[in-house]
Amino acid sequence: MLPYRRAVAAVCIFAPLFYIYWRTFLVPDTPRTFRSWNVAEKEVFNDTLGFSKIFVINLPSRKDRRDAMSLAGTVSNLTFTWINGVSGGQVSDRDVPVRRGIRSSSGAKGSWRSHMNALQSIIGENLTSALVLEDDIDWDVRLKSQLRTFALASRTWLKESKSDQHRTVQLSPEAGTDSEVHQITYGDDWDVLWLGHCGANFPDSQSLISPLRIKILGDKTIPAPKHLKPHPFALNDKLGELYPPHTRVVHASSRNICTLAYAVSHQGARKLLSQFDGHYDTQWDLMLQKWCEGKYAADNKPRPNPRTKDDSGVTHERGGSAPVCLTVQPPLFSHHYAKGGTSNIQAQGGGYAKGTGTPYIRLSVRQNIDRLVAGAGEDEMVDQLPDDGDTIWK
Template sequence: MTVLDIHESRLSSEAVLAFLRTRHRQFLYAGLTSAVLTVLWCTLLFLPETRYGAQLSNDLSLKAIGNETLGFEKVFCINLPSRTDKRDAMVLGSSVTQFRVDWIDGVSSDDMSPKAYPPRFDEEGRPRMLDGEIGSWRAHINAIQKIISDRTSSALILEDDVDWDVTLKNQLHEFALGARAVQSSSDISNSLKPTLQDSPYGEEWDILWLGHCGMKCQPNDPFYIINKDPTSIPGYSRPQYFVGPAIHELVDSIKHNRLICSSGMAVCSNAYAVSFHAAQKILAAVSVSPSDESMPAGESVIFDVMLGRLCSTRYLRCISSYPSIMGNWKGAGLKSKGSDIQYNYDGPKDNKVYEDAKFQGVVYSTMRNLGALLGGQRRVKSGVRDVMKPEINLDRLKVGRGGLHTIDYQEMVLSRL
């Protein structure tokens, strides 16, 4: 063997040893990595759940409220094609507050076959429905039907005369925190499987009733209170609420508070969000296979009344805010320019009654502040008296915080959980 052969043999042996050492280190590192990942996985798997605190993934999902659909998959607005004035206002208002709506055509009862009217509406002893109420029922059912047919995970449904606070996205952020706390505290919801995933508003809701004219919280369920909410409209400035009190007159009347709770009966369908599973249940209960639960003898079958009834019986898991987050508005003009459901007399032919624009149910009305917003102003004004802040700076908004409470109705003691 030559010197060169010996040298090459040594090099070959050293190369083999180096290769073996490298493979040994790789196997060692792989084993250590596997062990670390196993420990980490087991740690995450067996972390205790927090009853009222939000998980990190839910906290991150709150950012979705800032998108163009307010944290839902879709935002729909019901509008009669003939009311282009209302569509103009909705497009403008939603654009300046940075969300987008898709349209559901309103329906006139004249365009419906009587065979397609609400089930049982003409039963003896049942309250009569106005023609506008029949058309409204069908329009809302069409919105529910579209959610199902398009497999939409969740959608916010608005009526075209709805008004909302300029700070809506901040309000919804606060509402989401309360809604999730309410869901976490409910033994009923915890016994059911979640119907939503990655929703900023939680995973165990059917209806989020954001625009109403009165509601009641489910008795004995914990409720969430946001203290010192500048967007909570004072009691004497609210439009008429036909259902209530939400908790108790003494609790409802605390100034500048907002309540968020599992809701029972509510009326007026100005604004409500629906999950896909809830849309299926609603279509069954109020159209396809109505039951005595949704349409008891002698009771109204107006859409919002039936929806509230299904919340009250817990057929639907409903969460709402008191006072209502969304209100309504009417443009300047004749009285009849308002609702397309109710008949409004404009006065005698030679002396018709004209009215100024009206804004109800919200503090910093978007429709009232359109001029300021379009002018690039960052300060908006309240349209009601005796509020925390008659004027606010949109660059200095903060998200409020609240907590879960219960009430002892016998002792009238309000306690924080």
């Protein structure tokens, strides 16, 4: 072989080997960050939103709701696993050892049993986590980008809560797209991520849970303060009074109501089943609310501390062994008030909600369903809650 041909052959053989060595040992951070970021994008933007599964609870008799949710999920590129809802008439007194003196509606008992069945599926299928949805909800066309930012906020909260619990940490709504940020997942060691509700409070200084807040300023997907109201007879959310317009805040769950959408980790499902399967107090959202706040004494009894007291005057140490439940204001999922629609537990908005639409959600999937089916782009969606527009509630 001629000398120049040997030289060319040597370059062809050793150049790739040198490149691999250089990328692996001399600059290892670059490919690792790139790979972890791509994995993170796939996790949050996949068809189950980064969870093992998305469960939707639906009564077999409400095929109208199943059809509507199926279509909304399809245009959002989401995959649902259906949980057959249980009607109150299917829950016997034997199945519900209700505490003495506690009464509740038949629908509330059926709802509790349905959510228990969803938790059992998480354990039985050995899922790492699952998102549990009710079948009359709505979300923004930009849900996946919202969840990417929430994922960063969740990880930040979990990290910061181990050190300084009294700070408010600020994030940018575009932080999740920064190439320097990697491993954008929801984090570890959480029990519940309460993503859809119809009301929440901020933990106060007397709470048993961390008061840490992660605020996200300038989020264009958030309505103006005048729109931050879950029902026509409710007060406007304090979020709009305490923070500048278009601010989202992630914090520990406090006084949340309505289990419209919540994610449960495997460990969280085990804890919840241990606490509530065969133990019924009241409607499910109120039970989950108390549990997240560490108010059930059986398995989550905090240690005494003279600085904090609960409603009964008993002293506790904040945090103690309370569950780790995070929530977000405004919620990322909200109840859709359809024309003539009613809940199987109670009437919409307690029976007083006369408007139609979805509170908190600007580019509503439900309201834009015809455009989405036709393949319209985001810039062609109708904003149901523009800053200068009318509120849903007349």
